[in-house]
């Protein structure tokens with residue numbers, strides 16, 4: 221990807237007034253398609269996304285969108301940005317259609333015919349046409365998420381930033397949400413944060429693991445997986461059995477399924493394990509000395 225296209229982030233630092241250093245030199249190169257930002261609680265995902273959305277200033281570093289310096293010219297990005305924050309605010313007793321209409325007007329969609337056509341298209345995309353007349357206060361969590369994405373898509377943004385959009389969604393809602401995002405990613409840049417590894421596994425062409433305000437690993441899922449081929453091992457242990465030091469452990473009714481990392485485990489019960497993205501995630505955190513559940 222040329223440095224003049226997509227989102228280019230270099231050396232981003234952010235420290236809050238309370239002394240927390242949330243970003244410690246983040247470099248990121250995001251092209252068209254879906255990019256997954258994976259990290260534990262407190263990793264700095266929302267801090268990075270709010271900074272990219274120009275809702276807060278970094279202390280150091282640069283952000284370029286399609287070759288334009290975002291920190292010098294924030295309007296350029298704001299006109300091309302759709303942002304779905306992690307926390308959705310309280311919703312008024314206004315209908316989805318009316319709120320979208322007002323929002324689109326504020327975004328400069330002053331031609332009412334065009335505005336209505338865009339809004340009906342967005343409502344169809346997120347499958348809320350039948351509920352669009354209802355007050356948002358009556359929406360379920362999944363419906364609110366879908367409404368949030370419709371809001372973020374007003375004006376066909378070049379860059380869509382979605383912060384943990386699938387948290388709290390049931391599997392069907394999550395799938396529906398993924399399909400909408402995949403559609404958008406076919407035409408623009410989508411940056412998605414999550415701590416759910418499966419969100420990234422099937423959806424993202426590239427991903428980064430962020431922890432402690434730093435990018436630990438970055439690449440395509442295939443490249444990250446093949447880099448660790450042959451170094452992961454799995455064995456099952458019964459209840460009450462002592463477990464060896466592990467990369468991660470999955471509990472099961474029978475006992476524990478233990479994944480270890482290394483050239484060859486001493487214990488002959490370990491069998492080769494084909495790397496999965498969750499292993500890559502745990503490995504990145506372990507190598508950085510970060511606890512997965514920090």
Ligand SMILES: Nc1ncnc2c1ncn2[C@@H]1O[C@H](COP(=O)(O)OP(=O)(O)OP(=O)(O)O)[C@@H](O)[C@H]1O
Nearest residue numbers: 236238240242259260261262263264265266267268
């Ligand atoms: N407005 C703020 N003021 C002070 N500290 C903050 C602020 N926002 C976040 N932090 C701190 O910065 C660090 C990174 O937080 P951030 O919300 O960016 O992480 P996150 O990866 O989004 O976590 P989560 O998965 O829980 O949403 C944390 O230590 C957090 O407590």
Ligand SMILES: [Mg+2]
Nearest residue numbers: 265266267306
């Ligand atoms: Mg967050």
